[in-house]
Every structure is written in structure tokens, then in C-alpha cells.
Amino acid sequence: MKIRENISLRAHNTFGIDKKASLFFEAHRPEDVLEAIRQANLLGKPLFVLxxxxxxLLVEDLDALVLKICIEGIEQIEEDADSVLLKVGAGVIWQDLVVTSLQLGLSGLENLSLIPGTVGAAPMQNIGAYGVELQSVFDHLEAIEIATKQSLTVDKATCAFGYRDSIFKNEWKGRYVITRVVFRLSKKQRPVTSYGDIERTLAEMGASSPSPENISKAVIKIRQQKLPDPKILGNAGSFFKNPSIPQAQFSLLKERYPKIPGFPSGPLVKVPAAWLIEQAGWKGKRFGRVGVHENQPLVLVNYGEAEGSEIVALSKKIQTDIREKFGISLEREVNLVGRDDVARP
Ligand SMILES: Cc1cc2nc3c(=O)[nH]c(=O)nc-3n(C[C@H](O)[C@H](O)[C@H](O)COP(=O)(O)OP(=O)(O)OC[C@H]3O[C@@H](n4cnc5c(N)ncnc54)[C@H](O)[C@@H]3O)c2cc1C
Structure with a gap:
């Protein structure tokens, strides 16, 4: 087991924040995860899974064993008339899984094309895009409990998926390492095209009865137009979640702002945070080394050598302003990571 010391995490976070890990280790197999937990115990260091x-968003150096999950492998484990079960290593790059599923002729992941990151992190916030969430294709996952080193299988109900949410962001925060995720993908096409610009983009592409590949290409095209590439401009995608507010509050806002968009969400109305932030005048604003992206106001960016704390400060100013202007609290989607966010084995 090769634990490296005093490693810059700059290349390991898409915001490009230059914070250090006192210890750093890559786990290529679930056994490596167990060994990392043992070593962290021996050395008296907490563990942070990456x-x-x-x-x-790294806000401090981490005096911890940062465990980077690199478990590979995409394996077909079951098949019936309608679907296929794929067991996927937590370190597989999400987009590589999407591409493989399309090559296998399977449907279900096309709307989630080009979301950065790994398969193991996808259940954490029930990743979602263009009208589809991870939970629609999730079967179960395999994990290791850090405190006991026990392996366990976690089913969908236990994960308590919600909008950009799961048990892993709440009661189970920092307690488990996800090692593999099992997906149930469909052999039949189930196109979801009503969201965002997908239909218009498909029409431009001349795809009248779109295949999963067509939808994937359309989603990629839209995303590349709207979102900054973290390799060029540091960011972590949407910084805030879209808030849901009571109907009565929405009706009052609609009187003041007739153009405010709102989408039914159970008894509540979901309001695009991007609209609120743009309306409040933040879109494209730059403050020294950080700013709000010019095309997508939900995305906060690092123009260069920024500290995580500068991005946090900007996010707080935006939250205060939106609360004052609209009476709406914006919740962060991005995970802040500092001393208090590491797990003690
Ligand atoms: C340009 C851009 C666009 C984005 N678009 C979207 C989008 O459309 N929809 C969306 O939902 N998200 C989006 N995101 C956010 C991000 O891509 C997802 O949340 C992704 O799932 C994070 O994966 P990761 O491997 O990078 O996780 P990390 O950032 O490394 O980790 C995220 C959290 O999960 C924990 N974690 C990671 N791996 C494991 C594991 N194996 N076991 C236990 N805990 C783990 C970490 O401790 C951390 O708390 C976007 C990000 C960017 C930069």
C-alpha cells in the first residue's frame, strides 16, 4: 500500500483549489479501501473519500487520509426480457459508463451524458439532468462501513433518494465508502425529451424519432454550449439547488415578477435558482479571482488562484441577496470540505 504524503489536491478537484492532503491513497479494489481504513486508524487520521x-469545494488543507476511489470494471450480471443489470466499479468515470451503456444498446443513462465525476459519487446526490435522475436506473450498491469495516449491500429504498439528495448526504454522511453501483438499464428505448432544449436540439440534428445515442448527443451539445469546461475554468457545476416554495409565495412573486418561471413539485413550486440569480443582477459578475459564470448564473467560477473561502464568501453574498429580494433561501448543492468534514474511522 503506497500512501503518499503532503499531496496537492489541485488536480483532484474541478474548482482547481490548491489545498493539501496530509496523506493520499488510491484504492483500486475494495480490499484497498479496507487497508486504507486500517492505516488511517493506525496513524490516527480521519478519512476523506474522493x-x-x-x-x-476545498476550504482548508486536510489533515486526513484522502482516499481516492479508482475501482474499475463494468460487468453484466443479469439479463431478462426487458433489462440488463450492470455492476460498475465506483471509480469508473460516469461518462465512460454512459458511452458503454449506449454501445451495449441500453437505454436509461442518455439524459445524464457528460456529468463529470465517478460512478461511486453518483448516488450521493442522486445526480440528475434533463428530466432524469440516477434513481430511475439505480438497483442497489455495495459499500464498506468505515467504523466497522463491514461490507454491505444498500437497496434503493434505503438510499432515500430525493432531489440532489440521499441518505449519504444526511444520516449516513461520511460513514460509508461506496465501492460498486448496480444499474438496471432498459433494452427498450424510453426517450425523455421534453426537458430543456432537447427537442429543439434533436430537431436541429434532424432526429425525428430519436435513439438513446441521438439524445445523448443532443444533451452533450446543450451542455457544451451552456456549461464551462472545468479544465479551462474551475467550477463544480450548479453551486445551488433549485428551491421549492409554497404556491402562495409563488403567486405573490408572480404578481411582482410576471416572468418568474415555476414548475409544480408536489404541493410546492420549484423555481429555477438560475433565474433568481440572473434577475438579481449577478450573472457574469466577476469579483477578483472568483465570479458568476456569464452563461449559467448557477455556476460559480475560479478564474485562477482563488481560495475556496473566496468562493464561499461570494456564495453567501448571493444567498443573502436572494433572501432579501425574493424571500427565498438558496441551499448549496456543492459539498464544502474542511477539517470538520472528514470521517474518523
Ligand atoms: C461542469 C459540471 C457540471 C455538472 N453537472 C451536473 C449535473 O448536471 N447534475 C448533477 O447531479 N451534478 C452535476 N455536477 C456535479 C458532479 O458532477 C456530480 O455531483 C458528480 O456525481 C460528482 O462526482 P465526483 O466523483 O466528482 O464526486 P466528488 O466531488 O469527488 O465527491 C462528491 C461527494 O461524494 C463523496 N464521495 C465520492 N465518491 C464516493 C464514494 N465512492 N463513496 C462514498 N462517498 C463518495 C465525497 O466525499 C463528496 O462528499 C456537475 C459538475 C460540474 C463540474
Whole structure:
């Protein structure tokens, strides 16, 4: 087991924040995860689990064993008339899984094309895009409990998936390492095209009865137009979640802002956070080394050598302003990572 010391995490987070891990280790097999937990115990260090670093904002150096999950493998484990079960290593790059599923002629992941990061992190916030969430294709996952080193299987109901949410962000935060995820993908096409610009983009592409590949290409095209590439401009995608507010509050806002968009979400109305942030005048604003992206106001960006704390400060100003202007609290989607966010084995 090769534990490296005093490693910069800059290349390991898409915000490009230059914080250090006192210890760093890559797990290529579930046994490596067990060994890392043992070593962390021996050395008296907490553990922090990292995938592709595309949903974290590092605010401090981590005096911890940072465990980067690199478990590979995509294996077909079951098949029936309608579907196939794929067991996938937590370190597989999400987009590689999407591409493999399309090559196998399977449907279910096409709308989730080009989301950065790893398969093991996908259940954490029930990743979603263009009208589809992970939970629609999730079967179960395999994990290791850090405190006991026990392996366990976690079914869908236990994961308590919600909008950008799961048990792993709540009661089970920091307690488990996800090692593999099992997906049930469909052999039949189930196109979801009503969301965002998908239909218009498909029409431009001349795809009248779109295949999963067509939908994937359309989603990739839209995403590349709207979202900054973290290799060029540091960011972690949407910084805030879309808030849901009571109907009565929405009706009052509609009187003041007739153009405010809203989508039914159970008894509540979901309001695009991007609209609120743009309306409040933040879109494209730059403050020194950080700013709000010019095309997508939900995305906060690092223009260069910014500290995580500068991005946090900007996010707090935006939250305060949106609360004052609209009476709406914006919740962070990105995980802040500092001393208190590491798990003690
Ligand atoms: C440009 C851009 C666009 C994005 N678009 C979307 C989008 O459309 N929809 C969406 O939902 N998200 C989006 N995201 C956010 C991000 O891609 C996802 O949340 C992704 O699942 C994070 O994967 P990761 O491997 O990078 O996780 P990391 O950032 O490494 O980790 C995220 C959290 O999960 C934990 N974690 C990671 N791996 C494991 C594991 N194996 N076991 C236990 N805990 C683990 C970490 O400790 C951390 O708390 C976007 C990000 C970027 C940069």
C-alpha cells in the first residue's frame, strides 16, 4: 500500500483549489479501501473519500487520509426480457459508463451524458439532468462501513433518494465508502425529451424519432454550449439547488415578477435558482479571482488562484441577496470540505 504524503489536491478537484492532503491513497479494489481504513486508524487520521472532485469545494488543507476511489470494471450480471443489470466499479468515470451503456444498446443513462465525476459519487446526490435522475436506473450498491469495516449491500429504498439528495448526504454522511453501483438499464428505448432544449436540439440534428445515442448527443451539445469546461475554468457545476416554495409565495412573486418561471413539485413550486440569480443582477459578475459564470448564473467560477473561502464568501453574498429580494433561501448543492468534514474511522 503506497500512501503518499503532503499531496496537492489541485488536480483532484474541478474548482482547481490548491489545498493539501496530509496523506493520499488510491484504492483500486475494495480490499484497498479496507487497508486504507486500517492505516488511517493506525496513524490516527480521519478519512476523506474522493471521486473526481467535481462536487467539492476545498476550504482548508486536510489533515486526513484522502482516499481516492479508482475501482474499475463494468460487468453484466443479469439479463431478462426487458433489462440488463450492470455492476460498475465506483471509480469508473460516469461518462465512460454512459458511452458503454449506449454501445451495449441500453437505454436509461442518455439524459445524464457528460456529468463529470465517478460512478461511486453518483448516488450521493442522486445526480440528475434533463428530466432524469440516477434513481430511475439505480438497483442497489455495495459499500464498506468505515467504523466497522463491514461490507454491505444498500437497496434503493434505503438510499432515500430525493432531489440532489440521499441518505449519504444526511444520516449516513461520511460513514460509508461506496465501492460498486448496480444499474438496471432498459433494452427498450424510453426517450425523455421534453426537458430543456432537447427537442429543439434533436430537431436541429434532424432526429425525428430519436435513439438513446441521438439524445445523448443532443444533451452533450446543450451542455457544451451552456456549461464551462472545468479544465479551462474551475467550477463544480450548479453551486445551488433549485428551491421549492409554497404556491402562495409563488403567486405573490408572480404578481411582482410576471416572468418568474415555476414548475409544480408536489404541493410546492420549484423555481429555477438560475433565474433568481440572473434577475438579481449577478450573472457574469466577476469579483477578483472568483465570479458568476456569464452563461449559467448557477455556476460559480475560479478564474485562477482563488481560495475556496473566496468562493464561499461570494456564495453567501448571493444567498443573502436572494433572501432579501425574493424571500427565498438558496441551499448549496456543492459539498464544502474542511477539517470538520472528514470521517474518523
Ligand atoms: C461542469 C459540471 C457540471 C455538472 N453537472 C451536473 C449535473 O448536471 N447534475 C448533477 O447531479 N451534478 C452535476 N455536477 C456535479 C458532479 O458532477 C456530480 O455531483 C458528480 O456525481 C460528482 O462526482 P465526483 O466523483 O466528482 O464526486 P466528488 O466531488 O469527488 O465527491 C462528491 C461527494 O461524494 C463523496 N464521495 C465520492 N465518491 C464516493 C464514494 N465512492 N463513496 C462514498 N462517498 C463518495 C465525497 O466525499 C463528496 O462528499 C456537475 C459538475 C460540474 C463540474
Amino acid at each position: 471521486g473526481g472532485g467535481s462536487n467539492v
